[in-house]
Structure formats: C-alpha cells, structure tokens
Amino acid sequence: MGKSKRNSPKPDSNRAQKLAERRAAQEQAAKTVTRPFEGLAAECDLVALREFVPSATATLKLSPNIAPERPVVLATVLPGAVAALVRAGDEPTGFVGVQVQFQSADPSADLAGSILWTQSAEPGESLAHATVDGVPGLADVLDPGAALDITVHQDFNWWVPEGVTPDPQVAATIEQANQAIMTxxxxxxxxxxxxxxxxxxxxxxxxxxxxxxxxxxxxxxxxxxxxxxxxxxxxxxxxxxxxxxxxxxxxxxxxxxxxxxxxxxxxxxxxxxxxxxxxxxxxxxxxxxxxxxxxxxxxxxxxxx
Missing domain, CATH: 3.30.1460 (Yope Regulator; Chain: A,)
Structure with a gap:
C-alpha cells in the first residue's frame, strides 16, 4: 500500500495557504542580513535614523571608487516614503531615505542601490524602491570610516526647497506630518x-x-x-x-x-x-x-x- 496522504493539505485549502506563507516567511528570514551596517563608523546612527528618529538629514561622504557625480543627502524619510529622489537646482542633489515603503532583506544594499541611482537620475525623478541585484556593498559606496554630521529637524519643511511654494496637496501632507512629529x-x-x-x-x-x-x-x-x-x-x-x-x-x-x-x-x-x-x-x-x-x-x- 502507498503512503497515506490523509495529512497532506489540499492545494487550495486554508492550511495549504498557511503552510506556503510560513515557508515564504522562513525563506525571507533566511535571506535577511543580521547586521547590515556592520563595519561602518556610522552604524549606530544609521540604525537610529532607520528605526526611530522622525526627521533628520546628513550629507554623505561617498567613496571615490564610484566617481561621485553629485552630492547625496541621507534622510530619515522622504515624501511618499520613496527610496530616493533628485532635487533640481543650480547643483542637483540626490536624497536617499532609510525609512522606506518598499525594502529588501538587506537595508544596506537598499541604501547602496539608492545612492548609486541618484548619480545618474535626472533632476525631478524619484525612485520607489532600489534595485539591489549586482549592487556593490555599502562600504564600497560610502567612506566606511566617516561618521555622519547629522542635522535634526523638528518638522518636515525641508521636504520643499527654500523659496519654493508647495502645491496645496504637498503642503497638506507636510502639515499632517508636522503635527505627528515628536521632538x-x-x-x-x-x-x-x-x-x-x-x-x-x-x-x-x-x-x-x-x-x-x-x-x-x-x-x-x-x-x-x-x-x-x-x-x-x-x-x-x-x-x-x-x-x-x-x-x-x-x-x-x-x-x-x-x-x-x-x-x-x-x-x-x-x-x-x-x-x-x-x-x-x-x-x-x-x-x-x-x-x-x-x-x-x-x-x-x-x-x-
């Protein structure tokens, strides 16, 4: 007699779905990088900015290995929780966020991919989520020995460049975010x-x-x-x-x-x-x-x- 299949879940059953979700969660956990910012002088601040600091920015010191084309500012969160954007101006500036809507199992790869994207993107473009395949390690994109010179903000008014009047929808979003921020x-x-x-x-x-x-x-x-x-x-x-x-x-x-x-x-x-x-x-x-x-x-x- 063949092995009983009494305990095998039917393909479309709730149990089969739960088992599939559990396997997917286990696979995701196995891919997760345990200590993504290890080896960087800024590790502790990167963890803080990503996990619980509401509003802060810091200009990054990039590695000369990537031949930087424009400055990059690290931010806790950007409008829409996008991964990155390039702000237009006399000197276009890249912004990368660490509190993002979409992320991979490796936050350091997300950040490295976002930084590299800002170097070639057009002013005014934004990036919903970073591409991490083939991206070099964050220690190869940043100066690993550089600490962060952080500016802490008590609002999100820096989302809009100085002298620019935001449209009503953006202004309402900023106002809502400002009301929820903790000093x-x-x-x-x-x-x-x-x-x-x-x-x-x-x-x-x-x-x-x-x-x-x-x-x-x-x-x-x-x-x-x-x-x-x-x-x-x-x-x-x-x-x-x-x-x-x-x-x-x-x-x-x-x-x-x-x-x-x-x-x-x-x-x-x-x-x-x-x-x-x-x-x-x-x-x-x-x-x-x-x-x-x-x-x-x-x-x-x-x-x-």
Whole structure:
C-alpha cells in the first residue's frame, strides 16, 4: 500500500495557504542580513535614523571608487516614503531615505542601490524602491570610516526647497506630518562616547534610546553588572525601561523626566557611559546578583524585525 496522504493539505485549502506563507516567511528570514551596517563608523546612527528618529538629514561622504557625480543627502524619510529622489537646482542633489515603503532583506544594499541611482537620475525623478541585484556593498559606496554630521529637524519643511511654494496637496501632507512629529535630539557626549544616544519627547514621558555597537551578550553582561550595583540609570528622574534588538545591535532604553531638556541629560549619560565601559572591561566571573540581573534584563528585551 502507498503512503497515506490523509495529512497532506489540499492545494487550495486554508492550511495549504498557511503552510506556503510560513515557508515564504522562513525563506525571507533566511535571506535577511543580521547586521547590515556592520563595519561602518556610522552604524549606530544609521540604525537610529532607520528605526526611530522622525526627521533628520546628513550629507554623505561617498567613496571615490564610484566617481561621485553629485552630492547625496541621507534622510530619515522622504515624501511618499520613496527610496530616493533628485532635487533640481543650480547643483542637483540626490536624497536617499532609510525609512522606506518598499525594502529588501538587506537595508544596506537598499541604501547602496539608492545612492548609486541618484548619480545618474535626472533632476525631478524619484525612485520607489532600489534595485539591489549586482549592487556593490555599502562600504564600497560610502567612506566606511566617516561618521555622519547629522542635522535634526523638528518638522518636515525641508521636504520643499527654500523659496519654493508647495502645491496645496504637498503642503497638506507636510502639515499632517508636522503635527505627528515628536521632538528629538542626538546627545553630543564627546569624542570618547560609544554608540549613538537619541532623546525623544513622547509627551507624558521622554526617552533615551542608546544604540550600542558591542556584541549583544557582552553588552547584556555589562548592563547586568551595572544594574546589580544599583547604577543602571542616568541620574535622578531616569529609569531603565528595557532594551530592544534591531539590525544586529542592542539598544538600551531609559524613561526620563519630560520636564528636562535633552541637554540636561548629557552629564548623566556621560557618567553612565563611563560605568558601562568599566563593566565591559570587567573580566571577573559573574556574581549571583549579576546573574539574576542579567536574567531580569533579558526578560524585558524585545526584538524589532
């Protein structure tokens, strides 16, 4: 007798569809690049700009290997969440977005493809999604050792060039986006600071999200050591809220007193950064208190896909 097919789903059944969707999701996950911006000096800021910074821009330093034809500005999001556009003017400028409507399994390839597109596109053109097949690595398109000189905006008025009056539909879109934006700032913690610390006023609370480049396990151990010592905070008015994983890095998050401005947290964040660096350098075996802290911190960790 042949093998029973009783458990085989019919081709058009809901079960068959669910199995197909599950296989497709597994295949997509297998293709996803775990740490797309690894090796770039701007890695932590690229993660922040892509994941949670509302409105910011930075002129990119391109690699001479690609013979740049025009300047390129990195933006958190462009009108319509397109991948790129070329703004007309005396000196046409390319703009590339990292918060996009369509994306591949590799955000770094998306960004590299968008940058290359801006070098040959005509002024006034826009790109819905980047082509990633055959595109060189992002480290070959950008200067990998260059940090980002970021301008943080508290609105989206930069979507329209200065001196240009937008049509009513564009103006309404900008107004709607401006009403939803949350005030944000990047904390300038000095030349020795590690990662990228971003403050945001969310209304009832403010938050600090600190994108860190260290190995996740090593960073979690260091956070546990600091927590066990009672120093997992940025000073009075702050509280460690948890952490999330995204693009292969760990992002500790602190809840903050919303009455205090971003600049008022620089001293506390600097002191915390020094405590964390010392904990990262500690090679002693974990104490029982530190192990309990690590288990507790991991239970409050989430992953962003």
């Amino acid at each position: 944000s700032a990047r904390l300038e913690l000095g030349a020795d600071a590690v990662g990228a610390a971003w403050w945001v006023d969310a209304g009832e609370k403010a938050h600090l999200r600190w994108v860190r480049p260290e190995d996740e396990d090593a960073l979690m151990l260091a956070l546990a050591r600091v927590h066990a010592a009672g120093h997992l905070h940025l000073g009075e008015g702050s509280r460690f809220a948890g952490s999330f994983r995204t693009h292969g890095v760990l992002v500790p998050v602190f809840d903050l007193d919303p009455e205090r401005h971003a600049n008022e947290w620089v001293a506390g964040a600097t002191e915390f950064g020094a405590r964390l660096s010392a904990a990262l350098a500690n090679t002693e075996p974990m104490t029982s208190a530190e192990r309990r802290s690590r288990d507790g911190l991991r239970s409050r960790q989430v992953t962003l896909r």
